[in-house]
Amino acid sequence: MRNIYEVIRRPIITEKSAALAEVGSKYAFEVDVKANKTEIKDAVQKLFNVRVTGVHTLVMHGKTKRFGRGVAQHSNWKKALVTLAAGEKIDFFKNQ
Numbered sequence: 001m002r003n004i005y006e007v008i009r010r011p012i013i014t015e016k017s018a019a020l021a022e023v024g025s026k027y028a029f030e031v032d033v034k035a036n037k038t039e040i041k042d043a044v045q046k047l048f049n050v051r052v053t054g055v056h057t058l059v060m061h062g063k064t065k066r067f068g069r070g071v072a073q074h075s076n077w078k079k080a081l082v083t084l085a086a087g088e089k090i091d092f093f094k095n096q
Contacts, residue, residue, distance in 0.1 A: 002032075002035075002039065004042075004043035004046055004047050006032060007031055007032055007035045007039050007040060007043040008029050008030075008031055008040070008043050008044065008047065009029070009030040009031060009032065010029070010030050011027065011028065011029050011030075011092055012028040012029060012030055012079065013092065014028075020081070021090075024083070025083065025084045025086075025088060025089065026081050026082065026083050026084075027044075027081070027082050027084070027090055028079060028080070028081055028082075029044070029079070029080045029082060030077055030078070030079060030080075031057070031078050031079070031080045032078065033059070033076065033077065033078045035078065035080075037055040037057060037080075040055050040057070040080045040082065041055050041082070044082050048090050050084050050085070050088040050089075050090060051084065051085040051088055052082055052083065052084060052085070053083050053084065053085050054082070054083040055080055055081070055082050055083070056080070056081040056083075057078060057079070057080050057081075058078070058079050058081075059076055059077075059078050059079075060076065060077050060078070060079050061076050062074035062075050062076050062077070
C-alpha cells in the first residue's frame with residue numbers, strides 16, 4: 001500500500017461540499033488518479049481516525065484554456081466523495 005499522503009492530495013472545500021458535510025456527512029477529496037476505493041478508504045480512516053462507510057469516485061476532466069492564439073489542456077484529476085458512519089465528523093478548521 002502507498003503512503004496515505006500520496007493517495008489523498010487535499011480536501012475540496014466549497015459551498016457544495018460544506019452542505020454535503022452538514023446534511024449527509026459526506027466529504028470531498030482530491031485524490032491520486034491511480035488510487036482505488038479501498039486505498040482511499042484506508043487513507044481517510046488512518047488520517048482522520050474516523051469510520052468510512054462508502055466511497056464514490058469520479059474523474060474530473062481537465063478544462064481547455066486559451067492563451068492568446070494557443071490552446072492548453074489542464075490535466076485530469078480524480079475526486080472522491082467519502083461517506084462517514086453515523087455520528088462521525090471531520091473538522092478541517094479547528095478553533096484554537
